[in-house]
Amino acid sequence: MSSSSAAAGPGGRTEAAAKPPMRDALVAAAFRLFTERGYEQTTVDDIVALAGVGRRSFFRYFPSKEDVVFPDHERCLADMTAFLTAGTDADEPVRRVCDAARLVLLMYAENPAFSVQRYRLTRQVPGLRAYELSVVWRYERALAAYLRARFAGHRDGTLRADMIAAAVVAAHNNALRSWLRSDGQGDPRAAVDHALAQVRAAFAGAPPASGPPAGEPRDGAEGPSERGPSAARSGEDVVVVVARRDAPLWRVVQELETALGPR
Amino acid sequence: MSSSSAAAGPGGRTEAAAKPPMRDALVAAAFRLFTERGYEQTTVDDIVALAGVGRRSFFRYFPSKEDVVFPDHERCLADMTAFLTAGTDADEPVRRVCDAARLVLLMYAENPAFSVQRYRLTRQVPGLRAYELSVVWRYERALAAYLRARFAGHRDGTLRADMIAAAVVAAHNNALRSWLRSDGQGDPRAAVDHALAQVRAAFAGAPPASGPPAGEPRDGAEGPSERGPSAARSGEDVVVVVARRDAPLWRVVQELETALGPR
DNA sequence: GCGTCGAAGGGAACCGAGTGCCGTACAGGA
DNA sequence: TCCTGTACGGCACTCGGTTCCCTTCGACGC
Numbered sequence: 001m002s003s004s005s006a007a008a009g010p011g012g013r014t015e016a017a018a019k020p021p022m023r024d025a026l027v028a029a030a031f032r033l034f035t036e037r038g039y040e041q042t043t044v045d046d047i048v049a050l051a052g053v054g055r056r057s058f059f060r061y062f063p064s065k066e067d068v069v070f071p072d073h074e075r076c077l078a079d080m081t082a083f084l085t086a087g088t089d090a091d092e093p094v095r096r097v098c099d100a101a102r103l104v105l106l107m108y109a110e111n112p113a114f115s116v117q118r119y120r121l122t123r124q125v126p127g128l129r130a131y132e133l134s135v136v137w138r139y140e141r142a143l144a145a146y147l148r149a150r151f152a153g154h155r156d157g158t159l160r161a162d163m164i165a166a167a168v169v170a171a172h173n174n175a176l177r178s179w180l181r182s183d184g185q186g187d188p189r190a191a192v193d194h195a196l197a198q199v200r201a202a203f204a205g206a207p208p209a210s211g212p213p214a215g216e217p218r219d220g221a222e223g224p225s226e227r228g229p230s231a232a233r234s235g236e237d238v239v240v241v242v243a244r245r246d247a248p249l250w251r252v253v254q255e256l257e258t259a260l261g262p263r
Numbered sequence: 264m265s266s267s268s269a270a271a272g273p274g275g276r277t278e279a280a281a282k283p284p285m286r287d288a289l290v291a292a293a294f295r296l297f298t299e300r301g302y303e304q305t306t307v308d309d310i311v312a313l314a315g316v317g318r319r320s321f322f323r324y325f326p327s328k329e330d331v332v333f334p335d336h337e338r339c340l341a342d343m344t345a346f347l348t349a350g351t352d353a354d355e356p357v358r359r360v361c362d363a364a365r366l367v368l369l370m371y372a373e374n375p376a377f378s379v380q381r382y383r384l385t386r387q388v389p390g391l392r393a394y395e396l397s398v399v400w401r402y403e404r405a406l407a408a409y410l411r412a413r414f415a416g417h418r419d420g421t422l423r424a425d426m427i428a429a430a431v432v433a434a435h436n437n438a439l440r441s442w443l444r445s446d447g448q449g450d451p452r453a454a455v456d457h458a459l460a461q462v463r464a465a466f467a468g469a470p471p472a473s474g475p476p477a478g479e480p481r482d483g484a485e486g487p488s489e490r491g492p493s494a495a496r497s498g499e500d501v502v503v504v505v506a507r508r509d510a511p512l513w514r515v516v517q518e519l520e521t522a523l524g525p526r
Numbered sequence: 527g528c529g530t531c532g533a534a535g536g537g538a539a540c541c542g543a544g545t546g547c548c549g550t551a552c553a554g555g556a
Numbered sequence: 557t558c559c560t561g562t563a564c565g566g567c568a569c570t571c572g573g574t575t576c577c578c579t580t581c582g583a584c585g586c
Contacts, residue, residue: 174422194419
């Protein structure tokens with residue numbers, strides 16, 4: 001969707017991960033100019049002139065000027081998704097999303113100076129703040145999607161998932177921003193752990209259960225009728241699902257569960 | 264910051280009300296073109312041409328093209344702030360912010376057709392979704408600021424304030440979007456009340472304060488939607504998901520939700 | 527009646543972000 | 557040697573948004 005994916009970009013001399021130097025050069029040039037004269041006072045032409053590359057190349061590495069401020073969030077989001085994927089049904093859901101949120105903190109803590117610099121930028125540039133909101137929103141939706149699946153079948157499952165995801169993000173950001181405001185002094189992990197513990201305390205009670213906790217084979221499925229989605233096993237490792245875009249999600253999940261069998 | 268504030272625009276003879284007709288004409292022309300040919304396929308020049316005004320006048324009434332999609336959120340935010348300010352220390356804080364959130368719902372419910380139209384637009388235009396995020400963020404910050412003041416001096420006061428504000432917004436939006444997805448049928452207030460009751464249950468010592476006992480709309484999953492023919496355009500109605508057979512089910516659901524967009 | 531003043535609107539020119547298209551240079555393979 | 561794929565640069569274009577200046581029109585004072 002956006003930039004900064006793990007796809008080894010141009011200049012891939014060695015096959016292993018070889019980060020393109022041009023991308024880093026663009027980030028460095030951009031941040032130098034942003035801190036010197038401000039974000040909006042810096043044009044893309046200024047950045048590429050300082051980096052010594054063509055203007056067109058900037059937009060090959062970053063889909064927009066704002067993206068250069070968040071050069072690694074795409075990788076971090078992928079890491080979070082992978083972390084959630086690696087979980088099992090034995091994990092306590094709320095604890096799992098709290099651990100996932102901790103991953104984001106670690107990424108910020110990896111480079112405190114850069115994080116603080118970016119924080120100051122985003123605080124005073126409305127456009128960057130709006131962009132950051134969309135980034136945070138994607139994290140929140142990843143957490144919520146995990147929780148929605150874990151709460152599937154529960155009463156108010158999606159409501160509870162959305163609430164917890166929002167609270168986790170809010171608690172995480174509360175502690176993170178406090179640390180950033182202090183110029184990245186000390187270790188932020190304890191504060192974030194404390195904040196996330198408050199979330200777990202608030203949502204500790206088990207949700208009012210009404211259905212099976214997770215995928216239980218249903219047999220009332222009416223097969224690939226005219227309206228619902230249809231799943232067909234086409235190979236060993238893949239399942240192809242075709243569904244109307246406006247089909248309710250639960251219907252798609254139902255079809256998936258019957259196609260995949262008891263898991 | 265944005266448009267549509269109470270500042271009586273041009274033609275404001277008396278400062279009270281006196282809505283400028285040009286503003287309404289621009290909104291009407293814009294929504295007609297947006298629904299006819301899409302948001303990004305409609306230029307500002309198209310809008311002003313249809314409205315029969317000069318291009319410069321558009322930006323006199325709306326600071327950006329996105330603002331024309333949210334012509335009344337500024338007033339609603341002012342209403343919410345006023346409502347929170349009008350409270351007393353006798354008010355239970357969490358209840359107060361829940362009531363404030365209800366104000367937003369009422370504004371949406373005032374004009375269901377318009378709200379549904381706008382919902383469909385924001386769902387499929389990433390730029391509008393990002394803009395809406397910044398709007399929602401301002402509501403959330405207003406709630407959080409109120410709670411921070413009420414919790415001042417408490418242990419973890421700001422943390423608790425941020426968490427509750429985020430949960431309130433998440434719960435409100437969960438119910439609101441469910442109603443919007445159902446094309447604005449029925450009264451959304453019961454669902455929102457139910458969702459907000461969950462927040463108060465989580466963040467208060469109080470038990471799940473009764474609320475509407477039954478009939479909550481389970482995720483808007485009221486069977487296969489019988490919307491219009493929906494003319495199966497090229498690939499619009501089909502989504503293909505490829506996944507390993509041993510992938511956890513929630514991961515598949517996450518992928519689906521990403522592919523299908525917010526529902 | 528006449529001149530002036532200020533506010534609303536129109537319009538041309540301009541700026542910068544983002545995109546499409548094409549030319550070039552350099553890699554590796556037949 | 558030629559061919560092909562790819563990374564990169566350059567040019568031109570669209571469109572959102574802004575700046576500056578013009579016209580219009582009603583209000584007010586003489």
